[in-house]
Amino acid sequence: MIFTQPVLEGNRLSISRLLxxxxxxxxxxxxxxxxxxxxxxxxxxxxVTGAPGTGKSSLVNxxxxxxxxxxxxxxxIAVDPSSPFTGGAVLGDRVxxxxxxxxxxxxxxxxxxxxxxxxxxxxxxxxxxxxxxxGFDIIIIETVGAGQSEVxxxxxxxxxxxxxxxxxxxxxxxxxxxxxxxADVLVVxxxxxxxxxxxxxxxxxxxxxxxxxxxxxxxxxxxxxIDAPEADANIWIPPINKTxxxxxxxxxxxxxxxxxxxxxxxxxxxxxxxxxxxxxxxLDAVLQEELVxxxxxxxKKDEYDSVVDKVLSRKLSPYEAVKLLLNGNSEQER
Amino acid sequence: MIFTQPVLEGNRLSISRLLxxxxxxxxxxxxxxxxxxxxxxxxxxxxVTGAPGTGKSSLVNxxxxxxxxxxxxxxxIAVDPSSPFTGGAVLGDRVxxxxxxxxxxxxxxxxxxxxxxxxxxxxxxxxxxxxxxxGFDIIIIETVGAGQSEVxxxxxxxxxxxxxxxxxxxxxxxxxxxxxxxADVLVVxxxxxxxxxxxxxxxxxxxxxxxxxxxxxxxxxxxxxIDAPEADANIWIPPINKTxxxxxxxxxxxxxxxxxxxxxxxxxxxxxxxxxxxxxxxLDAVLQEELVxxxxxxxKKDEYDSVVDKVLSRKLSPYEAVKLLLNGNSEQER
Numbered sequence: 001m002i003f004t005q006p007v008l009e010g011n012r013l014s015i016s017r018l019l020x021x022x023x024x025x026x027x028x029x030x031x032x033x034x035x036x037x038x039x040x041x042x043x044x045x046x047x048v049t050g051a052p053g054t055g056k057s058s059l060v061n062x063x064x065x066x067x068x069x070x071x072x073x074x075x076x077i078a079v080d081p082s083s084p085f086t087g088g089a090v091l092g093d094r095v096x097x098x099x100x101x102x103x104x105x106x107x108x109x110x111x112x113x114x115x116x117x118x119x120x121x122x123x124x125x126x127x128x129x130x131x132x133x134x135g136f137d138i139i140i141i142e143t144v145g146a147g148q149s150e151v152x153x154x155x156x157x158x159x160x161x162x163x164x165x166x167x168x169x170x171x172x173x174x175x176x177x178x179x180x181x182x183a184d185v186l187v188v189x190x191x192x193x194x195x196x197x198x199x200x201x202x203x204x205x206x207x208x209x210x211x212x213x214x215x216x217x218x219x220x221x222x223x224x225x226i227d228a229p230e231a232d233a234n235i236w237i238p239p240i241n242k243t244x245x246x247x248x249x250x251x252x253x254x255x256x257x258x259x260x261x262x263x264x265x266x267x268x269x270x271x272x273x274x275x276x277x278x279x280x281x282x283l284d285a286v287l288q289e290e291l292v293x294x295x296x297x298x299x300k301k302d303e304y305d306s307v308v309d310k311v312l313s314r315k316l317s318p319y320e321a322v323k324l325l326l327n328g329n330s331e332q333e334r
Numbered sequence: 335m336i337f338t339q340p341v342l343e344g345n346r347l348s349i350s351r352l353l354x355x356x357x358x359x360x361x362x363x364x365x366x367x368x369x370x371x372x373x374x375x376x377x378x379x380x381x382v383t384g385a386p387g388t389g390k391s392s393l394v395n396x397x398x399x400x401x402x403x404x405x406x407x408x409x410x411i412a413v414d415p416s417s418p419f420t421g422g423a424v425l426g427d428r429v430x431x432x433x434x435x436x437x438x439x440x441x442x443x444x445x446x447x448x449x450x451x452x453x454x455x456x457x458x459x460x461x462x463x464x465x466x467x468x469g470f471d472i473i474i475i476e477t478v479g480a481g482q483s484e485v486x487x488x489x490x491x492x493x494x495x496x497x498x499x500x501x502x503x504x505x506x507x508x509x510x511x512x513x514x515x516x517a518d519v520l521v522v523x524x525x526x527x528x529x530x531x532x533x534x535x536x537x538x539x540x541x542x543x544x545x546x547x548x549x550x551x552x553x554x555x556x557x558x559x560i561d562a563p564e565a566d567a568n569i570w571i572p573p574i575n576k577t578x579x580x581x582x583x584x585x586x587x588x589x590x591x592x593x594x595x596x597x598x599x600x601x602x603x604x605x606x607x608x609x610x611x612x613x614x615x616x617l618d619a620v621l622q623e624e625l626v627x628x629x630x631x632x633x634k635k636d637e638y639d640s641v642v643d644k645v646l647s648r649k650l651s652p653y654e655a656v657k658l659l660l661n662g663n664s665e666q667e668r
Contacts, residue, residue: 030653033651033653034651034653034654037648037650037651037652037654038648038649038651039648040648041648275646276642276646279642279645279646279652280642282652283641283642283645283652283655283656284626286652286653286655286656287626287629287656287659287660288622288625288626290656290657290660291622291625291626291629291660292618292621292622292625294660295621295625307617308610308613308614308617311613311617312609312610312613314371314372314373314374314375315372316371317367317368317371318371318613318616318617318620319364319367319368319620320368321617321620322617322620322621322624323624325621326621326624326625326628
């Protein structure tokens with residue numbers, strides 16, 4: 001039994017314990033999540049993602065220090081989906097601890113992937129609910145990399161920041177295309193390094209493919225561009241911010257871009273849409289899990305195993321096997 | 335209606351059409367998959383994964399050319415999970431086409447992630463079944479990157495090859511730990527580049543952490559190592575192969591490592607275990623999907639939407655909502 005009142009009051013030890021229950025998906029954790037759920041929906045969820053080496057972690061640190069000066073309470077969830085087996089520590093944790101430890105207004109929790117990607121996104125969603133209910137104003141979800149799992153986690157956020165850095169090689173380029181499509185704000189970090197113009201240019205041209213703001217004409221070897229028709233207020237074009245996270249340069253401007261994005265979300269109604277998408281997919285994930293659990297509660301182990309054996313000996317295809325399991329089963333129920 | 339006989343006979347056009355049906359998850363595709371399933375289980379599935387820039391694609395090309403000299407039929411499934419939205423072409427395709435096109439004994443199919451990761455792994459699994467039934471001896475599943483999705487896809491293979499290359503930066507190191515645990519054979523490609531010794535040493539030390547073969551003692555400042563007790567024949571220690579995929583150097587040795595791994599799988603009984611794991615998880619994925627489909631067939635849309643609304647207004651938590659949906663529903667059924 002977990003008492004949720006101290007969590008709602010922001011008690012750090014209670015929050016920490018609840019997160020552990022949630023991570024281990026205990027029945028107590030589930031009950032507590034249901035109890036705190038009515039108190040959620042206030043926090044601003046910021047996703048920060050980017051390839052290893054872009055300096056995401058120190059960027060998150062700097063952003064946190066900035067928000068702390070405005071007296072906002074910040075929770076950081078650092079997720080490392082690229083490490084599915086080892087459960088190792090998330091990169092940059094040590095730097096982070098040095099800068100932020102001892103500040104009661106900051107709560108940091110690392111999470112390494114153990115189960116499925118779906119599970120990871122679901123646990124992250126539950127974590128945000130705990131922090132949200134506990135009164136944190138901003139919850140930063142930091143993920144490493146640019147694969148599907150990061151995209152799934154980024155979908156949890158109101159504002160997704162994609163971090164790039166110069167000099168990570170051309171191959172990174174290939175990854176960008178996918179991840180760019182989830183970006184609300186783009187950051188070129190390590191902006192004091194050589195090659196920053198190239199990175200910015202590459203981002204800008206990829207962006208323009210996705211959100212054309214100018215029309216370009218080529219005529220007799222000359223290029224003319226005219227502005228596209230006045231942009232619709234409901235369309236958000238991701239700004240590109242340059243930062244140097246080691247000394248905090250560009251952080252106020254980044255915070256400004258984020259604030260503008262929140263304002264846009266509120267005005268356009270996208271905030272509610274994102275909320276619906278997030279909670280809808282969480283509902284579907286729970287539903288799916290519960291349907292599977294209930295199936296395995298009612299099906300006999302012998303029956304299931306004998307069907308698996310038939311698949312292994314290639315007598316039944318997986319689809320036929322499932323049909324047999326589900327139809328055989330519902331007949332038994334009647 | 336798809337006629338599966340030409341697929342079983344290896345007709346390229348029929349195979350190609352069936353793959354498209356499978357990719358689009360059509361009812362016809364499902365029926366055909368069930369029909370060909372009894373003819374599967376013969377092919378050797380090789381997974382090849384590694385970060386962008388390691389030269390995976392040309393390595394796969396070289397390996398294919400090598401196997402072609404032994405008159406083996408090869409199918410290549412190139413999966414790019416890092417590009418979830420754009421559906422763009424997989425890297426290295428052009429090089430591949432130049433080297434291998436026109437060879438009737440090679441079939442290449444690219445696949446970009448469109449839906450969920452789970453869906454991608456499932457489609458890949460179905461693709462391997464098509465090629466397996468069509469008489470391909472070796473099916474190479476090539477994935478980009480090192481995230482959870484690549485791991486899921488790698489689990490489909492009998493033999494998983496993880497490709498590294500020198501000079502990809504220290505940050506790659508962090509990714510390695512997870513992906514190494516799925517490697518059956520390790521490759522340091524681009525072995526003519528500077529830094530190859532460092533990459534090999536890093537791999538070897540990570541490997542030794544996972545599979546200690548020597549015990550090291552430190553005594554009075556001196557280090558002594560003795561061999562660990564005779565390795566169990568059932569334990570496979572991933573060999574490290576060095577290759578230069580641009581000129582094919584090291585490819586016969588790599589093929590030899592792969593052949594040894596197959597022999598090990600057969601001897602140790604791991605082949606059957608991997609088969610069971612693969613088909614078991616495929617069965618579970620189909621089961622899950624079908625349970626969800628059947629749920630949405632029997633639940634009323636109004637009822638579902640009104641529950642979603644209650645979640646959005648924070649009156650019900652997702653868990654409570656699912657309970658309500660499932661229990662309310664089963665009561666209606668009785």
